Structure formats: structure tokens, C-alpha cells
Amino acid sequence: MRDEARDQRGSMPAHVAIIMDGNGRWAERRGMSRLNGHRKGAEVVREVVRACPELGLRHLTLFAFSTENWKRPAREVLGLMALFRRYIRAEADELASKGVRVRFIGERGRLHPSLQKLMAALETRTAGNDELVLTIALNYGGRDELARAARALARRVAAGEIEADAVTGDSLAAELDTCGLPDPDLVIRTSGEMRISNFLLWQAAYAEYAFIDALWPDFGAPEFERVLAEFAKRERRFGAVTA
Ligand code: FPP
Numbered sequence: 268m269r270d271e272a273r274d275q276r277g278s279m280p281a282h283v284a285i286i287m288d289g290n291g292r293w294a295e296r297r298g299m300s301r302l303n304g305h306r307k308g309a310e311v312v313r314e315v316v317r318a319c320p321e322l323g324l325r326h327l328t329l330f331a332f333s334t335e336n337w338k339r340p341a342r343e344v345l346g347l348m349a350l351f352r353r354y355i356r357a358e359a360d361e362l363a364s365k366g367v368r369v370r371f372i373g374e375r376g377r378l379h380p381s382l383q384k385l386m387a388a389l390e391t392r393t394a395g396n397d398e399l400v401l402t403i404a405l406n407y408g409g410r411d412e413l414a415r416a417a418r419a420l421a422r423r424v425a426a427g428e429i430e431a432d433a434v435t436g437d438s439l440a441a442e443l444d445t446c447g448l449p450d451p452d453l454v455i456r457t458s459g460e461m462r463i464s465n466f467l468l469w470q471a472a473y474a475e476y477a478f479i480d481a482l483w484p485d486f487g488a489p490e491f492e493r494v495l496a497e498f499a500k501r502e503r504r505f506g507a508v509t510a
């Protein structure tokens with residue numbers, strides 16, 4: 268870790284969420300198939316996850332596949348699903364032994380049962396870990412998550428478990444896939460695009476944003492550290508005024 272980042276560890280974010288964008292462009296610029304870009308992107312995932320303990324980061328959330336990504340060509344979708352399966356199989360031992368707890372957010376019903384099984388097994392295997400909580404968003408959309416939470420609350424009201432007037436922000440948050448996770452302090456998006464694309468709509472209400480020009484396959488631990496050091500200098504007011 269560079270001195271600059273180490274000196275400011277007190278201001279390090281507790282939770283960083285990343286929109287990993289630019290795999291397709293990275294590959295196309297090299298005359299390669301988009302899937303090759305995703306494969307390189309998976310290597311960067313490994314590098315960034317490995318960097319977290321040294322950076323003092325306890326929560327990392329990665330946007331791997333959105334509810335809108337099904338609109339991509341079938342070949343790319345199938346390739347991505349195969350990549351997720353391969354990543355889980357290849358990384359499970361290291362993640363488990365390094366104290367990483369893995370959890371998945373998103374709607375699982377549309378994922379292939381074999382992938383769902385691998386996800387559930389990795390969650391169970393790593394449930395007791397707490398060095399780093401790695402959350403992977405798979406078939407995730409913020410609006411879909413909020414709609415599912417609203418349905419869950421409506422069912423509880425209909426069943427007479429809670430009063431409609433007792434529904435609060437906290438009770439809604441407790442029905443979200445991210446229940447138990449701190450809200451992200453920082454959301455990073457690579458590839459120069461300045462959009463949030465339906466990612467953590469509720470949770471990122473007070474997050475800082477960092478839009479990075481590098482395409483995801485060109486991102487890595489040094490760039491990650493630089494973004495965190497820049498975050499540490501920001502003043503966050505959460506709607507209040509500075510003392
Ligand atoms: C967006 O880039 C990226 C994705 C839709 C997939 C993200 C997946 C990975 C980084 C692979 C591995 C992930 C895990 C968790 C193992 P894009 O294809 O939209 O890029 P473009 O905007 O340049 O087309």
C-alpha cells in the first residue's frame with residue numbers, strides 16, 4: 268500500500284461497490300470476442316478481491332450481471348454464466364481459506380439451477396468468515412430488488428403480521444437482498460460512463476461516486492488504491508453542514 272493510502276486508513280470506506288464496465292470495448296479494440304473481455308475482467312476481479320485485506324476494506328460489492336443483461340446475444344449470456352460457474356469453482360478454496368464471506372444479491376430464479384447450487388454452496392461454506400464480505404450482484408436490478416421487497420412487505424401486511432402504517436425505511440431495507448450489509452460509501456464505475464444503471468438504488472443514497480476512465484480489464488489493484496486514497500480526502504456531510 269502506498270504511504271498516502273496507509274496514512275488515511277481512518278477515512279477508508281467500509282464498503283465499496285463497483286460497476287465493472289468496459290469488458291466488451293476492451294476486447295473489441297483488440298479484435299477479440301467480447302467474451303475474452305469478460306474473461307480478462309474475471310482476472311481483474313481476482314486481483315481486486317485479493318487487494319482488499321491490505322487496503323483495510325471489509326465490504327466489496329461487484330455488479331456482475333444485471334436484470335437488463337439478458338438482452339445481450341445468447342452466446343454472450345451463456346458465456347458469462349459459464350464464466351460465473353468457473354469463477355466460483357476456481358476461487359472457492361482460496362476465498363474460503365482467506366476468510367472471505369461470499370454472498371450473492373439479485374433474483375436467483377432465472378439463473379440455471381447448476382449455478383444457483385454453486386452460489387448457495389459457496390455462501391454456506393463461507394458463512395462463518397468475516398475478513399471481507401464479497402457480495403456479487405447476479406441478475407440484480409435495483410428496481411427489481413425494491414419491487415420484491417415491497418411485495419414481501421405487502422404480504423406481511425396482508426397476513427396481519429405488521430400494520431401498513433408501521434412500514435418504515437428500516438423495515439423496507441430489512442427486506443432488501445443486502446439486508447445486514449452497511450450501505451456503500453463509495454460506488455466506482457469504470458469505462459468513463461457516468462450512470463448508475465439500476466445498481467443499489469436504495470443503498471447508495473449517500474454514496475460518493477468515482478467515475479474512472481479505465482476499462483474494467485485495465486483496472487487493477489494500483490488504480491483501486493488510488494481511487495480509495497482520493498475518496499479519503501472527500502468531505503461527506505450526509506445532508507448536514509460542516510461543524
Ligand atoms: C460490463 O461490461 C460487464 C459485464 C456485463 C460483466 C461483468 C463481468 C465480469 C467482470 C466477469 C467476471 C465477474 C465475476 C464476478 C467473476 P460490458 O460488456 O458492458 O462492456 P462494454 O460497455 O464495453 O460493452
